[in-house]
Amino acid sequence: MAQPSEGEGAPPRRGRQPAWIGVDWGTSSLRGARFDTDGGVVDERAFARGILTVTPGGFAAVFEDCFGDWMKPDGTRCLISGMAGSQQGWLEAAYCPCPASLDDVSARLAWVEPRRIAIVPGLSCEHTGTPDVMRGEETQVFGALRLLGLDSGTFVMPGTHSKWIRVDAGRIEAFTTLMTGEFYALLRQHSILARTLPPDDAELQGAAFDAGVAHALRSPGLLQSAFSVRTLSLFERMPLNDRPSYLSGLVIGEELRTRGVQGGEVVAIGAEALTRRYERALAQCGVRVRSVGAQATWSGLWSVATRIAA
Amino acid sequence: MAQPSEGEGAPPRRGRQPAWIGVDWGTSSLRGARFDTDGGVVDERAFARGILTVTPGGFAAVFEDCFGDWMKPDGTRCLISGMAGSQQGWLEAAYCPCPASLDDVSARLAWVEPRRIAIVPGLSCEHTGTPDVMRGEETQVFGALRLLGLDSGTFVMPGTHSKWIRVDAGRIEAFTTLMTGEFYALLRQHSILARTLPPDDAELQGAAFDAGVAHALRSPGLLQSAFSVRTLSLFERMPLNDRPSYLSGLVIGEELRTRGVQGGEVVAIGAEALTRRYERALAQCGVRVRSVGAQATWSGLWSVATRIAA
DSSP states (O other), X not given: OOOOOOOTTSOOOSSOOOOEEEEEEOSSOEXXXXXXXXXXXXXXXXXXXXXXXXXXXXXXXXXXXXXXXGGTXXXXXEEEESGGGSTTSSSOOOOEESSEEHHHHHTTOEEEETTTEEEOOOEEEEETTEEEEESSHHHHHHHHHHHHTOSSEEEEEOSTTEEEEEEETTEEEEEEEEOHHHHHHHHHHHSGGGGGSOSSOOSOOHHHHHHHHHHHHHSSOHHHHTHHHHHHHHTTOSOGXXXXXXXXXXXHHHHHHHHTOOSSEEEEXXXXXXXXXXXXXXXXXXXXXXXXXXXXXXXHHHHHHHTSOO | OOOOOOOTTSOOOSSOOOOEEEEEEOSSOEEEEEEOTTSOEEEEEEESOOGGGSOTTOHHHHHHHHHGGGGTTTTOEEEEESGGGSTTSSSOOOOEESSXXXXXXXXXXXXXXXXXXXXXXXEXXXXXXXXXXXXXXXXXXXXXXXXXXXXXXXXXXXXXXXXXXXXXXXXXXXXXXXXXXXXXXXXXXXXXXXXXXXXSOOSOOHHHHHHHHHHHHHSSOHHHHTHHHHHHHHTTXXXXXXXXXXXXXXXXXXXXXXXXXXSSEEEEXXXXXXXXXXXXXXXXXXXXXEEEXXXXXXXXXXXXXXXXXX
């Protein structure tokens, strides 16, 4: 890669920004992006090499395998977010307690190799004696703030373990985890409800999804509302192909009921298939939604990179 | 079996009560009881022959195999409650709509063989457009009423699918199903929480169970509170053997939160290991509990038998 030439006659730049790559290393997937000098993404890669597939001691080899060529020339640096910083990951990055700003997180990187590869720490917070944790989502939130030009707001990150995050003046003040996606999978695959569901999820049936959301919002809880999948099937009041969408609506609606969501604005960060469902469900609560996709991770990693002294 | 002799000189009794046996045929188990002429249970049997183990058309053979000898002499009758009356059972007994009294249920038996074997129908009710159903629990409630000398009250039947039942003047007015036991099993066996739990449930750890109940009661919902099993484990704030009891407390506490239980009195019907947990959890809500065991089924079947004209 050609080095940018320095202007003749100008004083030699000290601490010229090194080249950076960003890596999102989660439980089940490994993704990377290569940045240009302005933080633009010039290349992306994804591998089915989540941390669950890597044996202890094997992280460096997987990293070199997947991104070794991107780490040339020498001096190129890498920032990693996600579960790679967990106890089961490459190097444990101690949780940064909330409230936490981008500067707080950037000051607590766990360096796998000095001045070469660093892991962004996750965050922890406390709810009346119960801890909560995230790894990776903090980076996406900082990225979404940059992408949207915000410094405050409420963020939802739908997924296996959904996160609701409150940001004020650039600091993540508090957050809450809800096991929404996992409950859906448990009910879909392993519960008695699975017997009344088709083997595969068809595409989203909007009206059935909306009915599930509405039912969950007026129900006192999912232990009770989930049984309606069985009884509506038993009495043949719901077509087979509507049932997965209805169950999805029930579980997402339960998340909104639990959060007591009503009005206002929320930023949803995640894959479009999922954020679209949340937009639809949140509309029933009178909430305006702005959605941001996977680029939030790269934007967040770049934001951290700009905080690191060359 | 010796026929009871009739008093000399007395007019011959018409419609002498036949001998009765009662059968509780559920999804996973098959139990039977033989009654004396006053409804006392003189013998009991249990088999691992729940309806899921019986092929369509195979019910009569399983019944004769398990209880054929008890059906002598000819004229002996049998009442069956439970899932044997479902679509997947021996003979479908149409749901009896709520409100429903013992007389209503007794008038709607599904006779497998006229004057020999009958199935007690389950009940249905409606909650704002969503049906709810039970099969077998109605019989236990009628039995508990007889055993305790009550005609009204609130009943809880803990289990895979817990039922909360309201009885007024001998009629079951309404009921609600909560998938409490099933959610526990899903989280215990198939969720990410399973990774932080010991392979076997030790005996109940009372303080950990109570802490789970308390946490669920102050939490807005299980999607959120369940994650505390993971984080308390992660931060080593809960010993390994406490965790299954804590999770059990969370799920049962969620049931009580969902029901909005506060003060008053409840009758718990079920196996002692489970009703004891509910007594303990309900105590946190200031609820007095009376518990009734498996004999409620036999008492209920006998109550139905006494309503049937010889």
